[in-house]
Amino acid sequence: MLQPELKLRRDKIRSLMALQGIDAALITCNANLIYTYGCVVSGYLYLPLHSPALLFFKRPNNIKGEHSFPIRKPEQIVDILKEQGLPTPAKLMLEGDELPFTEYVRLSGLFPDAEIVNGTPIIRQARSIKTDVEIEMFLRAGIAHAKAYEQIPAVYRPGMTDIEFSIEIERLMRLQGNLGIFRVFGRSMEIFMGSVLSGDNAAYPSPYDFALGGQGLDPALPGGANGTPLKEGQAVMVDLGGNFNGYMGDMSRVFSIGKLPEEAYAAHQTCLEIQDKVSSMACPGAVCEDLYQAAVDIAGKAGFADRFMGIGQQAKFIGHGIGLEINEAPVIAPRIKQELEPGMVFALEPKIVIPQVGAVGIENSWVITNEGAEKLTICEEQIIELG
Amino acid sequence: MLQPELKLRRDKIRSLMALQGIDAALITCNANLIYTYGCVVSGYLYLPLHSPALLFFKRPNNIKGEHSFPIRKPEQIVDILKEQGLPTPAKLMLEGDELPFTEYVRLSGLFPDAEIVNGTPIIRQARSIKTDVEIEMFLRAGIAHAKAYEQIPAVYRPGMTDIEFSIEIERLMRLQGNLGIFRVFGRSMEIFMGSVLSGDNAAYPSPYDFALGGQGLDPALPGGANGTPLKEGQAVMVDLGGNFNGYMGDMSRVFSIGKLPEEAYAAHQTCLEIQDKVSSMACPGAVCEDLYQAAVDIAGKAGFADRFMGIGQQAKFIGHGIGLEINEAPVIAPRIKQELEPGMVFALEPKIVIPQVGAVGIENSWVITNEGAEKLTICEEQIIELG
Numbered sequence: 124m125l126q127p128e129l130k131l132r133r134d135k136i137r138s139l140m141a142l143q144g145i146d147a148a149l150i151t152c153n154a155n156l157i158y159t160y161g162c163v164v165s166g167y168l169y170l171p172l173h174s175p176a177l178l179f180f181k182r183p184n185n186i187k188g189e190h191s192f193p194i195r196k197p198e199q200i201v202d203i204l205k206e207q208g209l210p211t212p213a214k215l216m217l218e219g220d221e222l223p224f225t226e227y228v229r230l231s232g233l234f235p236d237a238e239i240v241n242g243t244p245i246i247r248q249a250r251s252i253k254t255d256v257e258i259e260m261f262l263r264a265g266i267a268h269a270k271a272y273e274q275i276p277a278v279y280r281p282g283m284t285d286i287e288f289s290i291e292i293e294r295l296m297r298l299q300g301n302l303g304i305f306r307v308f309g310r311s312m313e314i315f316m317g318s319v320l321s322g323d324n325a326a327y328p329s330p331y332d333f334a335l336g337g338q339g340l341d342p343a344l345p346g347g348a349n350g351t352p353l354k355e356g357q358a359v360m361v362d363l364g365g366n367f368n369g370y371m372g373d374m375s376r377v378f379s380i381g382k383l384p385e386e387a388y389a390a391h392q393t394c395l396e397i398q399d400k401v402s403s404m405a406c407p408g409a410v411c412e413d414l415y416q417a418a419v420d421i422a423g424k425a426g427f428a429d430r431f432m433g434i435g436q437q438a439k440f441i442g443h444g445i446g447l448e449i450n451e452a453p454v455i456a457p458r459i460k461q462e463l464e465p466g467m468v469f470a471l472e473p474k475i476v477i478p479q480v481g482a483v484g485i486e487n488s489w490v491i492t493n494e495g496a497e498k499l500t501i502c503e504e505q506i507i508e509l510g
Numbered sequence: 511m512l513q514p515e516l517k518l519r520r521d522k523i524r525s526l527m528a529l530q531g532i533d534a535a536l537i538t539c540n541a542n543l544i545y546t547y548g549c550v551v552s553g554y555l556y557l558p559l560h561s562p563a564l565l566f567f568k569r570p571n572n573i574k575g576e577h578s579f580p581i582r583k584p585e586q587i588v589d590i591l592k593e594q595g596l597p598t599p600a601k602l603m604l605e606g607d608e609l610p611f612t613e614y615v616r617l618s619g620l621f622p623d624a625e626i627v628n629g630t631p632i633i634r635q636a637r638s639i640k641t642d643v644e645i646e647m648f649l650r651a652g653i654a655h656a657k658a659y660e661q662i663p664a665v666y667r668p669g670m671t672d673i674e675f676s677i678e679i680e681r682l683m684r685l686q687g688n689l690g691i692f693r694v695f696g697r698s699m700e701i702f703m704g705s706v707l708s709g710d711n712a713a714y715p716s717p718y719d720f721a722l723g724g725q726g727l728d729p730a731l732p733g734g735a736n737g738t739p740l741k742e743g744q745a746v747m748v749d750l751g752g753n754f755n756g757y758m759g760d761m762s763r764v765f766s767i768g769k770l771p772e773e774a775y776a777a778h779q780t781c782l783e784i785q786d787k788v789s790s791m792a793c794p795g796a797v798c799e800d801l802y803q804a805a806v807d808i809a810g811k812a813g814f815a816d817r818f819m820g821i822g823q824q825a826k827f828i829g830h831g832i833g834l835e836i837n838e839a840p841v842i843a844p845r846i847k848q849e850l851e852p853g854m855v856f857a858l859e860p861k862i863v864i865p866q867v868g869a870v871g872i873e874n875s876w877v878i879t880n881e882g883a884e885k886l887t888i889c890e891e892q893i894i895e896l897g
Binding site: 298340342436 | 511539540544548549550551552553569570571572604606607608609610611612613614615628630673674677678680681684685687689690691693696697698700701702703715716717718719723726727728729730731732753755756822823834
């Protein structure tokens with residue numbers, strides 16, 4: 124990562140800190156370190172409002188650079204700041220929505236005279252507007268993602284189960300350079316690379332707040348493929364995370380085993396229509412809840428209200444910001460008044476579940492520009508017949 | 511998961527709570543919910559010392575049972591406890607090392623009159639002594655893990671890179687039922703399924719505190735394979751996580767491209783000797799630091815002191831407890847006075863890095879019984895030549 128890019132990102136955070144009178148940030152969670160330091164490190168980036176950032180690192184032990192200091196424990200940070208002639212912060216922000224309670228308390232204790240505030244919302248706000256370099260990384264990820272998806276028909280074999288099909292698609296993704304890891308904000312949601320859902324498993328409610336659920340293979344990870352044999356007349360929704368360079372591109376495509384019932388094709392076209400409508404509305408200034416309502420209206424008029432985004436347990440969003448984590452701002456959901464801004468990147472995923480068939484619909488990643496929404500994941504969008 | 515097993519686990523936690531005068535626990539982190547409730551759920555298990563546990567769930571929305579209550583937000587828990595005639599706890603434990611700061615504070619606020627304490631150490635202590643059912647799950651995981659590893663020579667092709675080889679091994683693991691997800695305690699360490707290290711990449715220092723590092727494919731995930739071409743004379747250390755049922759079995763094996771230098775075989779035998787010595791010492795009452803010292807002594811006498819557990823950046827442990835997460839108690843490391851107890855399960859992984867060759871050594875999962883340490887991962891331990 125080039126220094127000007129890192130400086131740009133740090134200054135985005137600093138601007139938001141200044142608005143709240145925050146002197147300094149102490150950043151240590153992996154996604155935020157990738158954002159502000161360019162890579163994962165075991166350590167802390169100390170980001171003062173008015174002077175260059177300092178890195179305090181534990182591992183790896185071979186980091187060089189004038190602003191980098193090896194430490195064994197965070198308590199050493201205070202003395203090094205003094206030696207460097209830096210003032211103690213009066214108002215410091217820590218990653219309050221991400222750091223474990225005991226660690227937050229320990230780090231707060233380093234600065235007993237400072238007011239400590241939760242910096243997670245500020246960092247997430249900065250991260251929600253992508254830089255040109257970040258958008259370029261999404262574009263590259265989208266190309267690799269599409270290359271993998273284009274090979275999906277070639278790895279299908281009649282008689283496969285959903286999990287066997289998933290495993291071959293995971294391999295295609297890895298061979299295109301996918302890092303595999305699926306980063307999610309918050310402690311609750313977990314998934315392995317993504318999900319492949321077919322038949323009634325697509326309607327299986329999950330504890331995780333993804334667009335669709337699935338039973339999974341084991342109660343220890345109740346989401347995604349569950350061993351359903353892929354049979355004639357079933358739809359297969361492929362939704363794997365597109366992490367090829369740290370950025371979580373997101374794209375779903377639907378495949379069919381033979382022909383599907385007419386209703387499934389109609390539902391798929393409804394989802395494409397929703398995508399067209401919402402993406403055409405998605406300009407700077409558009410309000411998230413309005414986009415959501417437009418989607419729900421189209422699904423309802425087409426007669427799919429009770430199958431849109433699941434059956435029984437329906438997801439209450441149609442899109443979500445993406446970045447270093449899969450669930451960033453903005454969220455395209457009811458009661459979200461946030462306005463879209465240039466540089467926001469999000470996944471839009473209208474999906475409809477057809478009983479006994481599976482899920483149909485579409486998901487692409489989009490970036491908001493001054494001209495509107497631009498698609499980052501270019502790949503055939505119609506249902507592709509396998510076999 | 512059968513109710514008697516869940517009751518046994520909950521009572522293990524309750525016994526430790528009683529020792530500290532804790533009335534109740536509120537459990538919501540995924541690994542702890544799998545342990546105490548049998549599966550991941552979006553919600554909270556309220557575990558009183560003297561009455562049955564109650565589940566407050568948000569997702570999935572189809573949970574039934576006399577002690578299960580749907581909620582939209584945790585604030586509803588307080589009223590439901592009252593309706594059920596349960597007293598407000600005087601001393602409540604929350605998962606302080608796992609819950610994000612803001613969430614811990616929010617949950618603390620539900621019980622303004624209670625003393626709130628960090629329950630993570632208690633739950634981890636309970637989890638460190640496995641039940642018979644858990645040991646059985648490790649045994650089954652070990653069998654699946656070995657079945658996948660036995661097929662490794664069949665997927666090697668000359669000219670492969672380390673990452674291409676890794677991808678084929680990941681696929682073998684998934685086809686044996688591996689859930690893929692790699693659960694780690696704490697916010698810092700992350701890895702995708704495991705690592706395949708060859709050549710000098712085995713000595714590459716990483717920010718993550720695993721036994722060995724590796725550069726990885728991208729600064730966003732700096733660990734593991736880095737695209738090294740597999741060449742004649744190189745060792746390949748395969749160390750993939752064995753999560754087939756929630757339990758993180760752990761096993762490493764070494765493969766060679768053609769023949770290795772004699773020193774590599776000697777180092778490998780040293781690691782096997784360390785495994786023999788340490789596993790023979792690993793009886794109930796044995797002290798972790800003594801096991802570590804025995805390993806270091808053998809490595810030192812064999813002339814590998816500066817290459818044991820890495821070069822330059824050396825891991826400061828030779829083994830780690832395993833369970834629902836890869837890094838549980840006990841840790842076999844210097845200054846750890848903890849004594850082994852029957853039911854503890856840990857991975858023992860003496861490894862030596864040979865410059866330009868790669869890493870050799872061994873890793874198996876072990877359970878402590880009254881008779882000593884019993885191996886849970888049975889698979890050929892000599893270096894296997896590929897090609």
